Amino acid sequence: MIIKMDFEADHPIYRQLVDAIKEGIATRQLEPNEALPSVRSFAADLGINMHTVNKAYQILKNDGFLLIHRQKGVVINPQLxxxxxxxxxxxxxxxxxxxxxxxxxxxxxxxxxxxxxxxxHDLKEKRGNKR
Structure with a gap:
């Protein structure tokens, strides 16, 4: 899944990341139990601060979309x-x-x-095409 950040947007970067990951889950570009990059790796790939990625991951964890394991890392929650x-x-x-x-x-x-x-309907259609 390709995530693009808009550094000029009024929408904070961490919120853009949260929304992009949720959309990836909704459209099944990100599958249950799929591992996400480490905070450090994702931050480097996106060209953003590690704390920004960590904040997004924590929000998604608190909302039930992610599981964070010490050994497995960050994965999409299989029970959304x-x-x-x-x-x-x-x-x-x-x-x-x-x-x-x-x-x-x-x-x-x-x-x-x-x-x-x-x-x-667009999101549901994208979701259906990923199965």
Missing amino acids: PGADQAFLDKCQNDLKTLVTEAVCREMDEAAFMKMCQSLF
Whole structure:
């Protein structure tokens, strides 16, 4: 999986890395039990600080996407978290922020819904093609 960092973006580097790894898992570019590079190696490959990679890994571990073993290193969790109530609450909160901005910018509801559906279907399609 190729990960590209946008060093000029407003989005922090660690967040870009978290999002890229989650997308890799969603599209099955990263499979359950697959090993990820060590913090040092990944940082060198991406040209970023080791602490940035470590922060991203810790967030993904806390969210249930990664397992960190002293001997095996960092691997994709074979038992990924489900859509529990905590996730649904987070999802609703994140969507509320996006919907609020869309309303402020007078975006058409149908266009917003079409965009959401398109993104969802694109990821599901990529996921299906990896099996």
